[in-house]
Amino acid sequence: MSSIDPGHEPGLRDHTPATPPAAPASSGDSALIAQLARAYLDDRRRERRWRIAFRLAWLLLGLAMVLLAYSQRVATNTQTGPHTALIDVRGEIAVDSEASAENLLSALRSAFEDAGSQAVVLRINSPGGSPVQAGIINEEIRRLKALHKKKVYAVVEEVCASGAYYIAVAADEIYVDKASIVGSIGVLMDGFGFTGLMDKLGVERRLLTAGEHKGFLDPFSPQSDAEKAFAKAMLDQIHQQFIGVVKEGRGKKLKETPEMFSGLFWNGQQAVELGLVDKLGSLDYVAREVVQAEEVIDYTPRENVAERLVKRFGAAIGHGAVQTLRSQAGALR
Incomplete structure (x- = not known):
């Protein structure tokens, strides 16, 4: 005989859902900790790699x-065999540039000290730059020439102007292409003045100085006649220094004209006629025909x-x- 549970009707099924076993209270925390541990270990592995x-x-x-x-x-x-030592003078002559005195002086010394170099050629393509840097290079070329008894030749490509010509006149001879640009024997100091624009805009310049001329050449202040005269005198003095270096370097070859030291420049053919340069010729021509050492070794400092x-x-x-x-x-x- 089957027994009937009191409180339940026979033939009816119990629809009360079964209660699942309770999960441990810490299972979610454990999974999160395990995930964080794995992420930490992955990070450590990446850092180690x-x-x-x-x-x-x-x-x-x-x-x-x-x-x-x-x-x-x-x-x-x-030890190298007989060769022509080449040094490039390219771009602006300035501190921290490719044509700075620091770069070119080390190259010049290496070229002169090499027993195989028969002569040094400066291949110039520069619009000029700092008279200080150019002056340092010029003086070092003359010192090394006297010390090592070697000739120096300048070969101009496109441009040899201003500070670049200052360097070139230290050479024994200067060669150019007939269309090269040579000259610009002068000095300049440039800038801008904004005082008129400031007046129109209603902007007031407030400049405090200790020293009467400490704001000299300030572009936002008016330029006085005394300051202009002072700057002009300084430029004239540097110009005379430049002229003296050119005359010393070129000597009796110069056919001086009133415009020669005015800042004008000439093409290669005209420069030959004026005595600013010597002859038409390229690097290969100078190495082959003048130095008579056809092999050319480049001493120019390049990027390390x-x-x-x-x-x-x-x-x-x-x-x-x-x-x-x-x-x-x-x-x-």
């Missing part, structure tokens, strides 16, 4: 620099290979770091 990559990259870079220095030392100590490696390495590391940060940011979303 980056540290290893950084160290390996710096090691390789250090080895490359050591090898470069060694190869340069070997090249310097290697190690510096290029450092720049590229830095760019690559920066790119890699950015990519890593992006990937980590994406993983946290």
